[in-house]
Amino acid sequence: MSKSSVEAFQVMKNVAQHPDDYLTQWKNRHQQPVIGIFPMNFPVEIIAATGALPVIIQDSREPISEGNTILAEFYCGFTRSIADQTMKGQLDIFDAFMNADHCIQLLGAVDVVREMLSDKPVYFEHLIAAMDDSWTKDQVQTKIHAFIAEAERVTGTTISDEALTRCIESNNKNRQLLRQVFEARRNGDAQFSPGELQTMIVSSMIMDKDEHTALLETVLAEASTKPRDNRVRLHLSGHFCHAPRVELFDLLEECGAVIVDDDLYTGSRYISTDVKESLAPRAALADWYFARNENIPCPTRVQKTVNWDEYLINALENSGAEGVIVLMAKFCEAHMFYYPELRKALEANNIPHLLIETEHEGMPEETFRTRVEAMIERIRRKSSSRTTAKELAQ
Numbered sequence: 001m002s003k004s005s006v007e008a009f010q011v012m013k014n015v016a017q018h019p020d021d022y023l024t025q026w027k028n029r030h031q032q033p034v035i036g037i038f039p040m041n042f043p044v045e046i047i048a049a050t051g052a053l054p055v056i057i058q059d060s061r062e063p064i065s066e067g068n069t070i071l072a073e074f075y076c077g078f079t080r081s082i083a084d085q086t087m088k089g090q091l092d093i094f095d096a097f098m099n100a101d102h103c104i105q106l107l108g109a110v111d112v113v114r115e116m117l118s119d120k121p122v123y124f125e126h127l128i129a130a131m132d133d134s135w136t137k138d139q140v141q142t143k144i145h146a147f148i149a150e151a152e153r154v155t156g157t158t159i160s161d162e163a164l165t166r167c168i169e170s171n172n173k174n175r176q177l178l179r180q181v182f183e184a185r186r187n188g189d190a191q192f193s194p195g196e197l198q199t200m201i202v203s204s205m206i207m208d209k210d211e212h213t214a215l216l217e218t219v220l221a222e223a224s225t226k227p228r229d230n231r232v233r234l235h236l237s238g239h240f241c242h243a244p245r246v247e248l249f250d251l252l253e254e255c256g257a258v259i260v261d262d263d264l265y266t267g268s269r270y271i272s273t274d275v276k277e278s279l280a281p282r283a284a285l286a287d288w289y290f291a292r293n294e295n296i297p298c299p300t301r302v303q304k305t306v307n308w309d310e311y312l313i314n315a316l317e318n319s320g321a322e323g324v325i326v327l328m329a330k331f332c333e334a335h336m337f338y339y340p341e342l343r344k345a346l347e348a349n350n351i352p353h354l355l356i357e358t359e360h361e362g363m364p365e366e367t368f369r370t371r372v373e374a375m376i377e378r379i380r381r382k383s384s385s386r387t388t389a390k391e392l393a394q
């Protein structure tokens with residue numbers, strides 16, 4: 001990679017690791033508010049159309065201390081990290097918070113923010129989870145109008161259709177570029193590691209989209225295809241709201257696996273769906289909510305015609321993945337409730353899979369390593385032509 005490409009990637013990495021530095025600089029440059037968005041369903045285009053910066057709030061790597069005094073241990077690590085960051089003043093940089101609900105635990109975290117940062121607007125609205133009812137579409141459209149009204153109230157800026165259209169186009173362009181990279185990986189390109197792909201996604205969740213797109217274009221202009229070797233091909237599934245630890249990706253690759261696809265939120269799920277530019281912008285944002293669940297089904301939504309397990313089996317056929325690692329954030333109820341369906345479908349289709357439960361603190365690395373190695377060995381025995389991690393290192 002050229003110097004400019006390396007530097008562009010480094011900017012994304014710095015933003016992903018230290019969002020506050022970027023947010024402080026952005027605020028100084030633009031003199032506009034920075035609005036914290038909770039994952040996973042809020043249409044960020046609405047905030048961007050006011051001139052403010054929508055930022056999807058990230059899990060912090062810092063050990064949770066004060067957050068444990070306000071949210072019980074059986075909340076997922078992401079929500080306890082939100083509480084922790086709130087108590088430590090680390091979310092003070094945000095001027096307001098917006099959330100389109102998707103799970104009970106997240107509501108608890110949002111309540112902590114509302115209570116502790118009582119001088120800041122905290123907006124919460126249910127985006128209905130039952131997708132099939134006759135009144136659902138009207139309800140979602142009403143909520144989109146409510147989001148827009150609230151964004152206008154918080155920022156003092158009226159949102160025009162032109163501004164919304166511009167932001168939809170800019171977000172679509174960013175998603176399309178990122179999708180190209182993920183599609184290339186699915187088709188056999190191993191140039192970017194799973195950690196690098198995660199850096200691209202997390203920085204996109206934080207940065208101004210046009211700035212991020214410019215960095216991506218610089219990186220991708222230099223990208224050349226690197227055919228993947230014939231290590232065991234795996235799909236990573238699950239892990240909503242926050243990014244899995246990069247050390248986990250490294251461990252999987254050290255064990256002799258290559259990640260070829262995923263449905264992680266900080267992965268394919270985030271970029272799966274564009275907002276239709278052929279529709280009027282306000283209608284298009286409502287349509288996007290439904291289309292996302294059809295492209296990559298989410299267990300926090302209920303829709304008779306779409307199933308995460310069916311999606312997963314098809315995804316494996318498309319990418320050629322030979323097994324699935326299910327990454328489940330501990331105490332993520334939505335995922336825990338759905339997992340038996342996933343497991344049944346994978347077993348019925350004779351697809352090797354492994355459930356790894358992740359925690360905010362600590363990673364029992366050697367336990368994971370033993371289990372992953374055992375799974376990879378099972379897959380490898382089916383085909384003797386596999387390259388082992390040891391051979392690759394030689």
Ligand code: SF4
Pocket residue numbers: 076077078079102103104105106240241242300329331332333334335
């Ligand atoms: S969906 Fe899961 S990971 Fe996300 S906030 Fe809810 S419990 Fe936590």
